[in-house]
Amino acid sequence: MALNINLVNGRSIHITDETYIIAWKYQSSMMASNADHYYLDCIFKGGFEDGKITEEDEENKLEGLISAADWLTIGKDNKNSLKTTAVLSITRD
Numbered sequence: 001m002a003l004n005i006n007l008v009n010g011r012s013i014h015i016t017d018e019t020y021i022i023a024w025k026y027q028s029s030m031m032a033s034n035a036d037h038y039y040l041d042c043i044f045k046g047g048f049e050d051g052k053i054t055e056e057d058e059e060n061k062l063e064g065l066i067s068a069a070d071w072l073t074i075g076k077d078n079k080n081s082l083k084t085t086a087v088l089s090i091t092r093d
Helices: 058-068
Strands: 003-009 010-014 021-028 039-045 073-076 087-092
Touching: 003 058, 021 058, 058 087
Parallel strands: none
Antiparallel strands: 003 010, 003 087, 021 039, 021 073
């Protein structure tokens, strides 16, 4: 399996079975006990084998994850996050 996440700035990110992905979803709570009402919840960590989705098509798994998340980090040691609205398309190699 090899996919490319194509971004609106023209850059592409290569994704394979071994690619480690972390996904976050924006949350807000007026009930927070501190002044920080805005935060991200981690909704996924791992590779394709770690997904709970029974869908066989890896492209559909990735599309679903990107649709559910607000931010992604691609790679285990990567310190940069990607806003999911920057994704233009997903293509197969």
